[in-house]
Every structure is written in C-alpha cells, then in structure tokens.
Amino acid sequence: MKFKSLRGMDDLFSIDLAKWQTLETAFKSVFLKFNAGEVRNPMLESTDLFARSVGSSSDIVNKELYTFNDRNDESISLRPEGTAGLVRSLIESKKDNDTGKYWYQGPMFRYERPQKGRLRQFHQVGVEYVGFEEGHAEFEIMSLVIALINSVKIKHYNIKINHLGNSKVKQKFTNALVEYMQQFEGELSDLELTRLGTNPLRILDSKDPKTLKILEKSPSYTDYLEPDHLSILNNLLDDFDESNITIDPKLVRGLDYYTGFIFEVTSKELGSQDSFIGGGRYDSLFSSLGGKDIPAIGFAIGLERMIDIMPESPKANKKVFIVNLTSNNSRYPYKIAQNLRSLDTNIVIEDPLLTSSAKSQLRRANKAGASAALIIGDDEVSKNEVIWKDLDDKIEQQSLSLDELINKFKKL
Numbered sequence: 001m002k003f004k005s006l007r008g009m010d011d012l013f014s015i016d017l018a019k020w021q022t023l024e025t026a027f028k029s030v031f032l033k034f035n036a037g038e039v040r041n042p043m044l045e046s047t048d049l050f051a052r053s054v055g056s057s058s059d060i061v062n063k064e065l066y067t068f069n070d071r072n073d074e075s076i077s078l079r080p081e082g083t084a085g086l087v088r089s090l091i092e093s094k095k096d097n098d099t100g101k102y103w104y105q106g107p108m109f110r111y112e113r114p115q116k117g118r119l120r121q122f123h124q125v126g127v128e129y130v131g132f133e134e135g136h137a138e139f140e141i142m143s144l145v146i147a148l149i150n151s152v153k154i155k156h157y158n159i160k161i162n163h164l165g166n167s168k169v170k171q172k173f174t175n176a177l178v179e180y181m182q183q184f185e186g187e188l189s190d191l192e193l194t195r196l197g198t199n200p201l202r203i204l205d206s207k208d209p210k211t212l213k214i215l216e217k218s219p220s221y222t223d224y225l226e227p228d229h230l231s232i233l234n235n236l237l238d239d240f241d242e243s244n245i246t247i248d249p250k251l252v253r254g255l256d257y258y259t260g261f262i263f264e265v266t267s268k269e270l271g272s273q274d275s276f277i278g279g280g281r282y283d284s285l286f287s288s289l290g291g292k293d294i295p296a297i298g299f300a301i302g303l304e305r306m307i308d309i310m311p312e313s314p315k316a317n318k319k320v321f322i323v324n325l326t327s328n329n330s331r332y333p334y335k336i337a338q339n340l341r342s343l344d345t346n347i348v349i350e351d352p353l354l355t356s357s358a359k360s361q362l363r364r365a366n367k368a369g370a371s372a373a374l375i376i377g378d379d380e381v382s383k384n385e386v387i388w389k390d391l392d393d394k395i396e397q398q399s400l401s402l403d404e405l406i407n408k409f410k411k412l
Ligand code: HAM
Pocket: 080, 081, 082, 083, 110, 112, 117, 118, 119, 120, 122, 123, 124, 126, 127, 128, 254, 255, 275, 276, 277, 278, 279, 280, 281, 297, 298, 299, 300, 301, 302, 303, 304, 305
C-alpha cells in the first residue's frame, strides 16, 4: 500500500524552500529593527481557548477546527491561528502586566476546502503588540507590515483598513445591517440566513454575486463610527501617503476578538484567495481569557500566499563538483572535499559518492549548475594535484597543485 499526504497538506522539498529561506532571513532582520522578540507556542491547545477567542460562531471554530479528545478525554485542537495561544501563554506566564512586541511563525490548521492559496496546513508569521493603547501602535504596526512586504521585494499590493468602532457602534451598525438584509431574506442562501441570525457582520464577507449586489446599497460602517475612530483611519491615510491604502467600510474579519482598527493586505496576483495579511486590534481578549485588562494589536501573514507573489530568490551559492575517476575508490578526492569545505567560503562542494564514467559525472556537474569540476584520477592522486575544469567559461582545463587549488578556490 502506498501512502499519500493528506488533502491540503503539502510536502516542501529543498527546491521549494529557497524563497521560504530568503523570506525568513529578511523577516528576522526586520524584527530585529523593530525590537520584536520571537515566541514559540505549542501547536495543540484546549479547544475551549479557540471557542472563547476566535469565537464559537466563527467559521474557523464551527467548521474548520481539527479537534479530538486526547487519552485523558480532554478536547484539544490543532491551532487554526497563533494569537489565541500567544495570549494564553502571556497570561499564564504573567507577562500580561507589561508591554511587549512578539512575533511567531509556524504551521496552522483549518479544515477548509482546499484550492489555490487555501490549504489545510498552512504557515503564518504573526506579530502581536501587547499593552499599547488605541492610536499609539497603529502607525508602527502599519510601518512594520510595509517593511516586511518591502523586505521580500513585493511591489504590488493594496492595504484595506476599517474600524469596528466600540461595542455600542458595533451593535448599532449590526442592527442596521440586519434590518436592511431582512428585506432580501428570500434571495439569501441558507448559509447567509444562518449568519444573519448568528454573526450578521460576516455577511459583508460574502462572495456570492447576488449578495454582493444587495450589499452595494447596505449601510456603511464608516457612517456609524465616532470621530475618534475615523481619525485613526484618516491619520493612517495621511501618515502613509502611498495611494495603495484605502478605507474599506465593508471590511470585517472572520475572527470574533477584534474590537477596533482592522486591516487586510491583498494582491491581484493571488486570484480569489487574494488576502495575504490580516490583522487588527483586540483590546478585550486578554481580559476575556482571564488576564489583565490590557489592549493589543497584531496581524498574521499567510506565507504560502506571500511566497507565491515574491520574486525569485537570487541565484544560489556557487558549486564545485568533484569528479572522482580513481580506481579502488581512493580517499584522496574526499580529503580534497574536506579541505575545501573547511575554508571560510560559502561554496558548495559536491562529491559524487559513487563511481561512474567521466562523461556521466560531468553531465551531473553541469546539471547541478556547478561553476567548475575538479577531476581526480590515479595520476592526480600520485602527483598530489587536481585537474580544474571551468564549466562556466568552457576554457581549457588545467592541473593545479593543492596550494594553487586553494588560491583559485578563494577567488571563485
Ligand atoms: P486570518 O486572516 O485568519 O488572521 O489569517 C491570516 C492570513 O493567513 C490570511 O491573510 C491568509 O493569508 C492566511 N490564511 C488563512 N487561512 C489560510 C488557508 N486555509 N490557507 C492558506 N493561507 C491561509 C489570523 O489568523 C489572525 N490570528 C491574525 C491576527 C494576529 N490578528 C491579530 N493578531
């Protein structure tokens, strides 16, 4: 029997990972400049944690959690996102009485219908700023988002921002939306009718063309916001005079913990799953999970989506390929490889570790994109030499002593 990977869960091999590694290096240097510290939380948490944070009426908790009972009969779930676990860990370790800037990365799990840009195991890099009041951290969060996007050289993207107001505003707007949508009950799908009863704001996220048409004339969130909320949005528009930041009064997020400013970053190059960063403020999550009453704001980047629109990584390190033509599998070529690897360079030394003809080894060297081949036969062993064959310029090959080899190698 042959096994297959589970649907929506990808294997990533070295060739797929070049961009991932470029991104990880670039991000780490940005986080250093913003003084954000890394946190690694477990992938499994109590199911109740997600119900009480992401929300028991959200799609993520309702339909998409990987949940099971452990051997102790406790209901646990694979994390669908990183904020809930991080907040839990900060409360548990009593770090909720101070400000902090945290970042994390790792796999997240949602039982969604897989399609391009939508997986069941996907990866996020997330950031949470804890203890910073409304109006104080929004600028830095946005500037961090832009720094991360720039660090991986993505040029075309749009940032949509909105504000959910306070609980009074949210309630007033929700009532107005429900009243408006009730006129069209006959035209709504079963899912949307359910949402109208349980989580009406999610209707604004609908992808159904009929509903989108109805929503064109629905009440606008911005009409219900108070001046303080609007000024958060307008200040951001002023502070970042890039034309790709706009207020989207229909933007709502699929997680229940948001309380104020929210945003998403999208790219037209992504197709239907076009949002590659999402986040916002969640000022009551700490207290509702039993911690101190402290404000917080954060975001998460969907790495598969971001990597999809990242330009190719620069060419990998130079390679030198050793072609071993010695009889009796001499140790000399391996020792040469060991010597060269011990030099302070980033050059890749590939030795064939198998015996085959010169032609076939050189073919492998070319296929591997090597800049040079070091050909070593019995003659070279007896003279303590190697033959250098330049594969880039196709110039004549030359015999080199070991000192000459090291000099040439350092100049490569
Ligand atoms: P989210 O919008 O649910 O927010 O996810 C953030 C990003 O993860 C999305 O923009 C998307 O790029 C990626 N993503 C989500 N689901 C999938 C999937 N099935 N396949 C591939 N990529 C996916 C959060 O998770 C919040 N915790 C963000 C946050 C942090 N808010 C405050 N702090």
